[in-house]
Amino acid sequence: MNINFQEITTAKAKLDHVIIFAVADDRKLSPLASAFNKQAGGALFKAITSPKFTGKKGQFVSVVAPDSLKCDRILLAGIGAVKSITRKSLESLGGAVAAQINAIGAKSATFMLDELKGCPVPLPEAAARIAHGANLRSYNFDKYFTTKPADEKPTITGFTVALADSKSSAKFYGELDKLAEGVFLTRNLVSEPANIIYPETFAEECLKLEALGVEVEVLDEPDMYKLGFGALLGVGQGSSKESKMVIMKWNGLGKTSKAQPIAFVGKGVTFDTGGISIKPSSGMEEMKYDMGGAGTVLGLMKALAGRKAKVNVIGVAGLVENMPGGNAQRPGDVVTSYSGQTIEVINTDAEGRLVLADALWYTQKHFKPKFIIDLATLTGAILIALGSSRAGLFSNDDKLAEQLFKTGEKVGEELWRLPLGDVYDKQINSDIADMLNSTNSREAGSITAAQFLQRFVNKTPWAHLDIAGMAWQKKDSDICPKGATAYGVRLLNELVKDYYEAK
Ligand code: BES
Ligand code: MN
Ligand code: ZN
Numbered sequence: 001m002n003i004n005f006q007e008i009t010t011a012k013a014k015l016d017h018v019i020i021f022a023v024a025d026d027r028k029l030s031p032l033a034s035a036f037n038k039q040a041g042g043a044l045f046k047a048i049t050s051p052k053f054t055g056k057k058g059q060f061v062s063v064v065a066p067d068s069l070k071c072d073r074i075l076l077a078g079i080g081a082v083k084s085i086t087r088k089s090l091e092s093l094g095g096a097v098a099a100q101i102n103a104i105g106a107k108s109a110t111f112m113l114d115e116l117k118g119c120p121v122p123l124p125e126a127a128a129r130i131a132h133g134a135n136l137r138s139y140n141f142d143k144y145f146t147t148k149p150a151d152e153k154p155t156i157t158g159f160t161v162a163l164a165d166s167k168s169s170a171k172f173y174g175e176l177d178k179l180a181e182g183v184f185l186t187r188n189l190v191s192e193p194a195n196i197i198y199p200e201t202f203a204e205e206c207l208k209l210e211a212l213g214v215e216v217e218v219l220d221e222p223d224m225y226k227l228g229f230g231a232l233l234g235v236g237q238g239s240s241k242e243s244k245m246v247i248m249k250w251n252g253l254g255k256t257s258k259a260q261p262i263a264f265v266g267k268g269v270t271f272d273t274g275g276i277s278i279k280p281s282s283g284m285e286e287m288k289y290d291m292g293g294a295g296t297v298l299g300l301m302k303a304l305a306g307r308k309a310k311v312n313v314i315g316v317a318g319l320v321e322n323m324p325g326g327n328a329q330r331p332g333d334v335v336t337s338y339s340g341q342t343i344e345v346i347n348t349d350a351e352g353r354l355v356l357a358d359a360l361w362y363t364q365k366h367f368k369p370k371f372i373i374d375l376a377t378l379t380g381a382i383l384i385a386l387g388s389s390r391a392g393l394f395s396n397d398d399k400l401a402e403q404l405f406k407t408g409e410k411v412g413e414e415l416w417r418l419p420l421g422d423v424y425d426k427q428i429n430s431d432i433a434d435m436l437n438s439t440n441s442r443e444a445g446s447i448t449a450a451q452f453l454q455r456f457v458n459k460t461p462w463a464h465l466d467i468a469g470m471a472w473q474k475k476d477s478d479i480c481p482k483g484a485t486a487y488g489v490r491l492l493n494e495l496v497k498d499y500y501e502a503k
Pocket of ligand 3: 269272290349351352377378
């Protein structure tokens with residue numbers, strides 16, 4: 001979507017255009033809204049004094065513009081108490097406004113931000129946040145529709161915010177635009193079906209980041225065989241698609257900088273049938289989003305490189321397709337991971353941890369990072385524990401866990417920490433190998449999975465985000481239409497910005 005910032009003094013009504021004003025819970029019209037109200041013969045005042053409109057967050061009332069106003073409609077958006085405005089609420093506002101504009105069927109709109117007295121967020125940032133929210137919500141994945149009628153398609157293509165000091169807003173928005181590009185890349189890849197995105201084509205998408213100065217290395221099956229990636233390769237061996245591992249490096253501190261990097265590792269199971277421990281057919285199509293962790297790592301790398309973040313970052317994607325077949329791994333097989341530890345695979349559907357085992361070991365061994373954060377649609381059990389409003393957070397490092405938690409609250413990609421410990425660790429001991437890839441009980445399924453991962457990070461500070469409930473949503477939210485969410489891209493971009501980037 002085309003986003004612009006305009007000086008409020010030059011902003012005016014335009015034909016085929018929606019004009020938006022914020023209305024707080026005191027139900028007062030801003031000076032510019034009052035001027036519009038006068039021209040419209042008091043129509044705006046009438047609208048906001050209707051008993052149903054209290055100025056609460058999320059309320060909207062729209063007025064069809066009379067001929068005296070040269071625009072299509074005026075949309076009045078409730079914003080609640082001005083003093084409780086946050087960056088999150090502003091992004092939500094922008095997103096909800098974009099949805100309203102689509103519902104109206106307009107192509108373009110201008111949000112008039114002439115006054116927001118007492119707003120804790122500075123006005124230029126507030127304007128940028130509103131625009132960012134609108135942009136994130138305007139995403140849609142429609143490439144496979146060939147016969148959809150125009151009146152069922154989203155209409156919005158342009159969004160302007162008008163305020164004094166539009167230059168500062170535009171500057172602030174620059175970084176958010178790069179962030180949105182990363183989010184959209186993730187949403188695109190996660191939305192794509194598994195006949196289009198599989199390990200090789202995912203790796204090709206990673207290689208496109210070279211244009212931004214990211215170094216990209218792709219390991220193929222012979223490479224990984226030589227290294228001894230028995231855990232990852234075992235998962236992919238039933239598929240006719242070749243497994244891959246991609247290593248991306250963004251040296252934001254300079255090509256020759258030796259500064260210790262930070263690292264992100266993603267589960268990229270491009271389709272998870274369960275393998276021989278096959279999943280029930282109902283709902284199996286959802287398992288195209290089992291590469292959501294890797295998708296987020298890629299989108300994050302794009303955002304960081306796009307905004308030239310001053311930090312050295314490693315992004316690793318473990319890419320496999322989990323299929324049954326004549327060459328597939330069997331329950332009971334014992335594999336030797338890259339770390340040397342052996343694993344008895346009692347359930348071929350607990351495949352994500354096998355992929356991550358080799359990716360995590362590789363990452364800590366080759367890069368000695370400050371920390372590793374992995375993202376994975378790892379367990380259905382995390383949906384039972386936390387539902388689809390928070391990701392599961394597991395960590396061996398309290399400081400890192402705290403930073404992640406706080407950042408989640410700030411950006412609206414929330415998490416909740418769950419415990420690790422010996423009682424859980426014991427449950428994955430095997431009778432014939434170093435460990436089991438699953439347990440025979442369904443108890444604490446997300447924790448025992450995290451416990452497995454912990455055996456592959458050595459002493460490196462590490463956090464594991466189980467995003468099985470977050471990578472895909474069944475309903476629209478303010479800043480994201482239903483479908484792929486790109487959960488984690490905004491969270492980790494902010495984490496890097498707040499704690500790990502050179503200023
Ligand atoms: N990819 C699934 C987890 C998942 C479930 C992601 C629902 C998104 C939505 C994972 O590979 C899996 O199958 N996990 C098993 C683990 C079990 C076999 C120990 C599960 O959760 O049932
Ligand atoms: Mn599985
Ligand atoms: Zn899976």
